[in-house]
Amino acid sequence: MEFLRKNGFFILALAFIAVLYLFPSVKLKLKDLFFPVAAIENAITLNDEDYNIELKGINVPNTNLKALKGNKLVLLNFWGTWCPPCREEWPTIEKLYEGRKDKIDFVLIAMQDKEEDVIAFIKKNNYTAPVYIAESPITKNVLPKVFPTTFLLDKNGRILLKEEGTKDWNSKSVNAFIDNVTQ
Numbered sequence: 001m002e003f004l005r006k007n008g009f010f011i012l013a014l015a016f017i018a019v020l021y022l023f024p025s026v027k028l029k030l031k032d033l034f035f036p037v038a039a040i041e042n043a044i045t046l047n048d049e050d051y052n053i054e055l056k057g058i059n060v061p062n063t064n065l066k067a068l069k070g071n072k073l074v075l076l077n078f079w080g081t082w083c084p085p086c087r088e089e090w091p092t093i094e095k096l097y098e099g100r101k102d103k104i105d106f107v108l109i110a111m112q113d114k115e116e117d118v119i120a121f122i123k124k125n126n127y128t129a130p131v132y133i134a135e136s137p138i139t140k141n142v143l144p145k146v147f148p149t150t151f152l153l154d155k156n157g158r159i160l161l162k163e164e165g166t167k168d169w170n171s172k173s174v175n176a177f178i179d180n181v182t183q
Contacts, residue, residue: 046157050139055109055132058118063132068105073160073182074153075169077108078144081121085166086148090127095170097129103182104152106130111147154181 051066068074077093079086097106108131110118115133122131142151145164152161160181168174 044159050141054136056135058131060130073104075104075106076151078111079148080111080113081117083147089166092169094127
């Protein structure tokens with residue numbers, strides 16, 4: 001009993017860390033609760049060069065990212081099948097895609113991946129969100145430093161949101177943010 005009294009805080013902290021590690025969904029919920037959608041990055045707008053990315057469609061036709069500029073919001077996500085945090089957030093992106101594909105163009109770019117691995121991943125999980133592989137260089141303004149990295153861009157290329165790391169993309173705060181910027 002004396003041991004528990006002296007070490008109770010450390011035991012609770014260790015249990016909390018274990019829960020976060022063993023149950024990624026808890027980590028996502030806490031992150032969304034304490035770190036809601038980031039503020040709009042007002043001054044940063046992608047230019048035409050940043051948008052000029054040739055995209056080979058995996059489950060959709062080939063395109064160039066610049067073809068999507070000016071139409072709708074663009075959710076631009078850089079991920080990889082080799083990346084555990086990327087795989088962790090995929091179900092939330094898929095749910096957001098199912099509910100918001102009419103208001104948002106989704107562009108999920110698999111990076112540092114073999115095409116056959118990407119195809120196997122989306123088939124295994126029955127994902128339908130548009131997946132691409134970049135076939136041209138990506139400018140430093142867009143090229144991610146960590147995976148996953150996600151941008152939410154307005155019609156003019158202004159970065160409304162940039163998230164480095166895993167996020168619950170179908171949370172109430174993300175959906176409310178999308179509703180606010182699409183009205």
